[in-house]
Amino acid sequence: MKLNRKLHIPLYIQLKDQILVNIKSDDYIIGDMIQSEQELMKTFQVGRATVREAINELVKEGFLEKQQGRGTFIKRKETSLGFEPLLSLSYSLKMRGWEHKNQVIIRKQIENTVAETLIKAPKIFYFERNRTIDGHPLGFEKFYFQPDFEMLVSEYNLENSIGKLILEILKLPIERLIQEVIIVKANEQEANLLKLNVGDDLMFMKRWLYVKGFEGAYQYYEFKVPVGVSAFPADLL
Template identity: 35%
Template sequence: MLDRYNYIPLYIQLKNELVEKIKNGIWKVGDKIPTEKELMDEYNVGRATVREALSKLVNEGYLYKKQGIGTFVARTQPSLGFEPLISLTYSLNARGINPKNIPVENIKMAPDKATLKRLKWKSQYDCYYIKRIRYAENIPIAVEESYFSTEYGNIGEKFDLTGSFAKMILKDLNLNIKKVEQVIVPRVPSIKEREILNINEDTLVLDLERWIYIQDKNEPFYYLNFIIPENIYMINL
């Protein structure tokens, strides 16, 4: 059911509801879906809300339209590139949620042995360390620590640290990703994390580590440590 008091826009909530029908097999590939009027009546929303939700689903490849006939299910998974898999900014924007990234630390550093092990670097060389607090609609939702190889210059000076790092890697630097490794572990948040994320001690966080490898390199170019409350991990990171 749609929640009119939720900060997520109604058309995004409706889109998510319709996606679930596709993924759960209620609407199968090739099926004609209900008309706009039928969806308006079923979900008690206006025509603009239905049209916006359907437009999103067409753009993501779930649905296709036949002029004068109707709208049909095209696939059970979205047709997306690499960026949505590694970008919180992309995922929030796709849901109509305004993201904001606040850098709180930006330094060039020589990693110690423990950090080198986390980075999966065999050699000792400097890196750029950037810490940010991630927000959705001005609500803090994640603590992010990023480590970049210095090979492509001073990341902190060359690029906008309030923007999407995934976009920076894929489009601004135009790097070709070879593989992504990721580990997610649930745990109890630290006192500092609870303060930043405004959560209580009963709320678990997910501790995500991600290593991004680019073509022709054997060691990760980018290491990410991402802390997000478990109850909002429905967002595709």
């Protein structure tokens, strides 16, 4: 297989398109390993930098996933515009190249006494998470779910992306999503948790998720994050 060096299209773009054709063919399924960098170099008669450039583009676009010491794997065959950017902060952060951690601090069934959830069930599955980047507090979240959700996720680590869980693993059929963001002032507890001063601005996000087959909301979500929080505090550099 050869690429056209007379074209003024960069080799790594041509190679990227070739790889894309391959991974979209029926011969491959999601999770399959693609050719190694060495093999691609031989197959297409190009240098390693070219191969890596092509692969990195496809990783950035979500088609491939690299694992050091193992190989490069097909992550998805079609990239679609969906709920990901709306539902997953992890997704948005990852897109910016930021790694972060979520720590679950509370997890339990509670009585449904929180009217704002709009969930129609006597009991609710509830958990709270702290989010950090490089150990610095980013914000904290409260999740309220239909009680059946606890069963669905019994084997899932709730410190991972909940957006990914809902969209990619459970593939819940979302019918409706409502999101509200307002600016509020930090109270004492919030100021402590997020290492701010009382009265500092917080972005307060509320989200209601409606899933097919459920009356009322399926999930209610709250997230508070300082406005303009720096992901790379000067003292880390």
